[in-house]
Amino acid sequence: MNGKQIIPFLTTKSLHPENQESPINFLNEWQTPIKYFYRRNHFTYPFLTQHHFWIQISGQVHQPRFFHYNEILSMPSKSLIVPLECAGNKRVNFIPKVYGEQWEEGAISQGKWTGVSLKDILENVGLSQNAQEIVFEGADFGKKPGMHENIPFERSLPLEKALHPDTIIAYKYNDKPLSFKHGYPFRLIVPNWYAMASVKWLSKIKVIDDAYKGPFQTDDYVYYPHEDSDRDKFPVTILNVNSIIQQPIHLSILNIGIHEIKGIAWTGNGSITELQLSFDKGETWKYATLNSLLNQDYAWSSWSYIWKVEKKGEYAIYSRAKDSSGRIQPQTPFWNRKGYGYNAVSKITVKVE
Template sequence: MPNPPAPDRRSLLKLLAAGSAVSALGGLATAAPAYAGTSAGHPARPLAAPGTAGVLAAPGIVKPLPTEYFTVRGTNAEARFDAFGDTGTITPNDRFFVRDHTSTPVLDAADWRLTLWGDGLHGRHPVHFTYGQLRALPSVTRTALIECAGNGRSLYTTQQGEPATGTAWTLGAVGAARWRGVRLSDVLRRAGIARDAVDLLPRGLDDPYVSGGVDYGRVRRPLPVAKAFDDVILAYEMNGEPLPYDHGYPVRLVVPSWVGIASIKWLGDIEVSTRPLTSPWSTDWYRLFGAAHPAGGSAPISRQTLKSGYQLPFGATLEAGRVHRLTGRAWSALAPVRSVEVSTDGGAHWRRAHLHDAPRRDGWVRWSVPWRPDHTGPVTLLSRTTDLAGNAQPDRAVHNTQGYLFNAVVRHPVTVV
């Protein structure tokens, strides 16, 4: 008996949307100041109600957000960069920033499945993987940064006097973790990817994103097959534990060195196509618009850029006449860090900082420098990264209206008393 004809793309999209709604989503939890322990392969669940002293509440975020570690920005939680000093090179799960377009869905791995579909598969029939089937495949562990494309966005305005729309991140929309999961390439091969497939469209299971009265659907963004076969994984563990709800449980993409939007959380399905694909996250957003860019915007952004910063609150007060150990972090998505230079006089003089970690791909390095200020008054501290490919932080970032890829030297004000 011949196989039934494969559904067209529009019909399959409707079918997937309907199936996801009834079988995968589950209920939503609110922010909470405490967790129960991890058990049975599930991340810890919230115990108490929000509003406890010292704990912030954010719409739709599950994990506790202590004020000493986070700043709430709408539906997002920015990690306090100045609080990273005791975290080592790996960001603990409870300190990792949260970027949500809507709300964190609390899903059940027993009901979850990943669907691959599209004309880029042999036979063009959907292929499904359960959570158990995915975990039974050979696993890999990768240490990699995840950084929001808009990290540093507020500095376009505060440093350069150039406005930018979007969440006003400072430097804390970044974190590094050990991710364990399955190579996306292995899953694509098992699903029967065709040789002429060129693009993937991974899509999350969070609620559809609605802005200005327009429903843009669930978060999804094209990913070239070439990148997928390079180093992308389907992660189900973060720092040795099941993914926390806010970070993509039960399964997320991890796309090393690319902007965070590429690492789709709460992964539900992946379209595999023989043609280039688009979504609002590659046409309306995550492109560069503005006077310095083409009239229709740049190509969709992919790689992140390079940054450095002091692990010190902006506006901190330091005592004159004593030695202070200034610490910070530096990273580049373009190549391993080569050096960090610092200035304690607004850029008049520079000297090398001591690097405490071996530079590596997709990671950051901690650095330090001693400083003994002799005079009181306001001081601007600077730091700049140079990587092994010769990329260096400029004095000014090239502006774009949505505030992506800020890479300029950060002007860090302190007061000496």
């Protein structure tokens, strides 16, 4: 190989807007390098000005005001290792197929986010007793399919989640300023929720006294269980328990002998307590070795299993994770019209020669 390092690349799903998957099968670090962090956009990238170095807070507050970038940097900060997963990750696996970006397994990445607790910032302005939800507006905007006017990307959080001390306004990733493509100068980070909640290029925060009904809240990022009806719909929020087999890669050809099977597992409710593997299509299960990051409540767990294979043939390998709340990956996914939250048992097939 002439001593040259082989490096992976992002996998492009679309260019306008830019949506690219992380090379998740080849990432073994707790902190995804920014160049390998997946990219998910609804619109083209915003054109930033000096105006975007201020965050405006308004609505049901006692003292509406602006916070400048330097002021936020001067406030007490905290750092958290948090994975961000697109709600459409693994969408390609749904049967029947659903419309939307056909993400495989790489719409997830993890790193160290540093910023200021949103709770601390809101204490500076004082919430009205009428406050019910908090709306976050990014600097990115454009035309949503079926709409004629430009709209910003905008989402809300209930008070309880917004005021959790680990919901932060981040300005660093892996100890460096946020990259432009991942939200510079400010990005909301909402641990345990799918990444649509972690609004990029955060520019405005508005406290409201009712339920927010913007299109990215009540149309997109909603589970629709029925193909031709909105009946029984409910919002996308907490991450499902999930796992990925990173190595070997699906449809690999292996030699007879000993192989390490490895991957990651994550959840939005509690922590990963078990990772099991099956080599007989779910009839029996074997426990993998879990490795969790100490003192990091939100980080994914890595796992590994030493597999000794003595016979040639084709093998299906399944993985399923279980979390401390008792949730376990199901054999079949919860099908929904927009293809969110896929977390069925992860499967690969390999051939041994």
